[in-house]
Amino acid sequence: MNETWVVVVRSLIAFFSLHIFARVLGKQSIGQLTFFDYVLGITVGSIAATLSVDLSSRAWPHWVGLFTWTVVVVIMEFLTIHSKHFTKYVLGEPCLLIMDGQIMEQTMKKNRYSLSDLLAQLRDKDVFDLNQVAFAILETNGKLSVLLKPEYQTTTCQDMKIKTSPAQIPRKLIFCGMILEENLIALNLSKEWLFTYLKNQRIKDIQDVFLLSVDSEGAFYCDLYQDHLQKGM
């Protein structure tokens, strides 16, 4: 057998094994990863790469390595879910870096966290003035959670006592020139109504519509395949 085919088969084994193991490991996004998760990802990826292309060694030991790392992580996740003490021991605890507007220098020193790190992470949260911050917490994944002083917090509809309709995900009525009938039924709308709406919008053919959706407020969003952009934009 040509070496190319050996690499192809081993790559398929690595790819699908990695896919299954990644599903087992859970749905944490990159943003939620701790430093250990990050290192874990690199290690597992490196083992999978070796499994795929290193023909000087058997595939099996690498696959066992991949499997072992996955099992250990699953065990660790199980223990962190079921034991508070284990979680504290393994992941550490969130630390207060700013309390009542005061920077906690000792905590920052203990966490090897510099002032420029703090200011950078605050800027990342759109906070440019330290006077606005009531509390800042360094999470175990290295992210900073910020609670602003009440006077700097964003006003909500609840604060203004404005009545709002229940939040709903906009429903697609037409997608890629095709009518999504289940959404029409869910909204108690008929095809006849849809055709009339399109006629009113001067849309001759349903095939011209890329997307037509409606939100909870009843507002429509319509996008045609043909875009009418002004020249010079």
Add this chain to the structure above:
Amino acid sequence: MQKLRQAFLFYLLPILVLIFFALIMNSTSFFQKSFRNDDHFSTYVVELEEMIQIQDWEAAQSSLSKMHTAWKQISPRLQLAAEKDKLEELDENLARLSALVSCQDQSSALSELYAAANNWRNISR
């Protein structure tokens, strides 16, 4: 029915896929076995050893040629699960053995044959 389908898709299918992969990666011992009339590698090793011992060089040449044919049949089957280096080592053993049998060098031929037999056993480890 829906639950059964989901259980199959989310649990049973990935487990079956992983088992299938594990079997492929551990298939060396299985594929070292003989599947045709001309791929009895281990038998030819014993045969060649006897011929070298009694210094019947014509018969040894014939056994060696059978070994070469058998190895050509077997080596592609082992490529997926075995180490490339180990397969190459056995290739080299056979090449050296050909030269030694041609030169009728009994002691070196025997030592090379034992090395080849050892490598053959080690392929699946």
